[in-house]
Amino acid sequence: MSTDPPITAIFFDIGGVCVRSPMLAIASLERRLGTPSGYINFAIQSTSPHGSWQLLERNELPLNATFFTSFTLDLMSPDSWRQFHVKHSLTPLTPLPPQIDGEALFWDMMNEGRTWNPVMMGAVRKLREAGKQRGWKVGALTNDYKYPDGHPLLEGKPELRREFDVWVGSSECGMRKPERGVYQLAMEMAGVKDGRGVVFCDDIGVNLKAAKECGWRGIKVVIGRTEEAVRELERVTGVKLLEEEGRSKL
Numbered sequence: 393m394s395t396d397p398p399i400t401a402i403f404f405d406i407g408g409v410c411v412r413s414p415m416l417a418i419a420s421l422e423r424r425l426g427t428p429s430g431y432i433n434f435a436i437q438s439t440s441p442h443g444s445w446q447l448l449e450r451n452e453l454p455l456n457a458t459f460f461t462s463f464t465l466d467l468m469s470p471d472s473w474r475q476f477h478v479k480h481s482l483t484p485l486t487p488l489p490p491q492i493d494g495e496a497l498f499w500d501m502m503n504e505g506r507t508w509n510p511v512m513m514g515a516v517r518k519l520r521e522a523g524k525q526r527g528w529k530v531g532a533l534t535n536d537y538k539y540p541d542g543h544p545l546l547e548g549k550p551e552l553r554r555e556f557d558v559w560v561g562s563s564e565c566g567m568r569k570p571e572r573g574v575y576q577l578a579m580e581m582a583g584v585k586d587g588r589g590v591v592f593c594d595d596i597g598v599n600l601k602a603a604k605e606c607g608w609r610g611i612k613v614v615i616g617r618t619e620e621a622v623r624e625l626e627r628v629t630g631v632k633l634l635e636e637e638g639r640s641k642l
């Protein structure tokens with residue numbers, strides 16, 4: 393018999409969970425450049441917590457030419473290139489990484505995120521409805537970016553936010569996953585005191601690891617395998633989320 397406490401909140405990452413993954417744009421570029429798979433994400437993460445990407449997500453660096461220049465330099469860092477190959481026991485074909493246009497890559501990543509994941513969003517809606525009776529909140533916990541006013545990519549953002557009871561975005565609160573404080577803030581905003589009652593869906597392992605350290609129950613969402621994560625949500629919550637043919641309808 394399970395000893396888990398009752399669920400009080402269910403949080404979802406956005407990119408790669410509720411909308412298409414920006415990692416798809418990264419993978420596409422790596423294939424075009426012939427860059428080893430995983431290098432670009434490694435370069436982004438290796439600058440944490442003070443790289444251009446992390447500064448942007450905490451809204452400590454505006455989304456402008458300064459960011460794009462810094463981001464490009466991070467992606468083309470000789471140190472990151474060398475460290476990546478050492479970590480994976482690879483021999484680099486070139487002493488330096490290929491030319492990477494950080495601005496073009498960023499917008500390709502953001503355009504991927506314009507498409508909602510119908511399977512996961514169907515589950516979000518059903519869980520939110522069930523929460524009215526079960527007493528839980530459904531929230532978003534996302535590392536995001538502050539777009540300039542009137543930017544075309546802001547289209548659809550208000551509608552997405554309205555799908556959740558609680559929205560915790562890094563660009564608004566100044567903290568980002570996997571920083572412990574952002575998980576604590578999410579609990580406060582959902583009115584939750586015990587992290588053991590929180591379920592969290594994310595596509596990045598370090599974010600789930602940090603959530604686990606706060607007592608949360610994590611569910612990994614793998615690109616192209618959303619249904620598996622939703623089935624785990626069904627098991628954990630006891631709510632039927634998938635249709636018979638395996639897709640949760642909007």
